[in-house]
Amino acid sequence: MPLSIRCRAVLRGRFLPSHHVYGPIAVFRLGPHRPTDKDDHVSVDRTDRKKTLPTHSAGVRPLLLEAAGLTLSGLVAEPEGTPRATVVAVHGGGMRAGYFDGQAHPDLSLLMLGARLGFTVLALDRPGYGRSAAQVPAGLTLGEQAVVLPAALDAFAERYETGRGFLMLAHSYGGKLALTTAARSPGLLLALDVSGLGHRYAVEPADLPRIRHHVHWERTWGPLGLYPPGTFRAAQALVAPMPSREGAEVTLWPGMFDELAPRVGVPLRLTFAEHEAWWLHGRAHIADLTARLERAPLVRVERQAGAGHNISLGRAARPYHLRALAFFEECLESAGEADAPEMCVGPAVTAP
Template identity: 40%
Template sequence: MTAHVRSEDGTAHARSETAPAPRPRVVMVDGVPMSGLVAEADGQPRAVVVALHGGASTAAYFDCPGHPRLSLLRLGARLGFTMIALDRPGYGSSAPYPDAIEHPEQRVALAYGAVDAMLGEKPRGAGLFVVAHSNGCELALRMAAHDRDGLIGLELAGTGLRYQDAALDILRDAGPTRRPPGLRQLLWEPADLYPPAVLTGITNSSTGAPYEAAMVRDWPGRDFPAVAAGVRVPVRFSHAEHERVWCSDAEALAGIADVFTNAPRFVTAEQDNAGHNLSLGVTAAAYHLKVLSFVEECVVSQGAEQQVAEKKMEVG
């Protein structure tokens, strides 16, 4: 089935109401293979959305096998966005290259390089928007703070500035190959908020990335506040109603807002009936619609800013 949409110049185009399955891609970036999933918009995209999964996961987090309704990638492509879910550096094809992913600046370069290689000369619409979950927020924030044009906004979920006490006790013993008792309860409860097949680990990676142990330790108190201050695009911060890893009460959310000192806009949102893994739960589609609504707002805002800049140039 197709729907007819009208572009800004008034031209009518046909756009499919169903999106094809995302395609797996592997590209080389400075000698390192980077893998991911790509779902392209039908025609000129509104923007390109780059999605970054959390720890011990893969790009499939955003396209859950056997559950197309939960897929951020399929929904985004259907709504006119080109969608890219990367296997973060240290996962997927890049896992055998630990020396190439040790430092944050290496990981930022690999992520941007992978996006550039996967897109090639294809249109980007208004620019790039980055969506990230849990450990993926570290890379997303560093990408947003990087001195690079073309980024229009940022969605963060499943992160924060303070661990809940019970979570901290469990996470101290976690590592790339260690899953301490209680970790499943932190990440996957309440169980009735996830489809049964999801709880079997169908989107999980067998190991985490080696650098993540230090990252988890230093993220809340040091790196998150320092990097957030360099973000100069709109930010949406989401937390689950049943988040068990991070503090997300009013005081915690106010503290998070305070570290984004240079973001032109910062909004928070709670997703009802959701646990830590927002994009795999029964309310994933609702969450994704809200995220993509924010992306659309950033697209419109970007267009308005460009029009103002063009008028100033004409006057000048």
């Protein structure tokens, strides 16, 4: 039998560091393998092994911003003419800004889609990633990052047209930073869209330090069929080590959320993937989460069918991004109206 490369969520062989806070995204074992029905969903497509992929899309440009003594790297895409607003995309733990410009399929890129629909889209490498990793190799705490991020947006606004203001789309650990920033810097953001983040872990807190280094494949990615061919080769350009100071705060999030949630005063949309396994998102948990966001004028919770935790790298990326941008359009439309929208929990959303 010819040699084959198989994905395994076991700690042997060669692996890429995780985009996520908890460990490796995949492990590749080279050797003979007898396929079984159980293994069908963890096969790496031949395209992953052969296809050479660019680091960013045509029309997307790298940029550097000086903010609070750090040099932050990132990607930017601009529309033709004046932007409607600027979407700021904030990546999760162990990933980089390119998470929002997936190269495995043209439909993945939030930057390209947003620019085509009239938005400027800025995806930043958070402090401790990209260019700033050399300056702060241990990274920064959430509180410290929430000081740097507004400074970066100020620096961006000095060089680029931002339209009606900043909208933020964040994933996983980036959602923690987005919520922290919204709570600490009222008036900075017009609206916030977060995926891959809840307020209570679906694993025991005592197990989190161990899980950071021994992640289970299905928990992080879900079925491989959710992702287009070429995903894991492209991911090699996106992943980065998670800074130690971020990892040290992982178990603190439930308490941090409870403290900051009552101070979040912007419209908020939360999306949980069909195969989301890191967070509790049943009816009772969603009710508890939304009840804590008492100052937010609108709280909408949706579910994305056909998606794993990494929504923006999967086949559901385009419908998810379109719904996020539609939410931002609603917020822009209602901005400045006398009556704030009524708080609600939105209906489940079924992806095509």
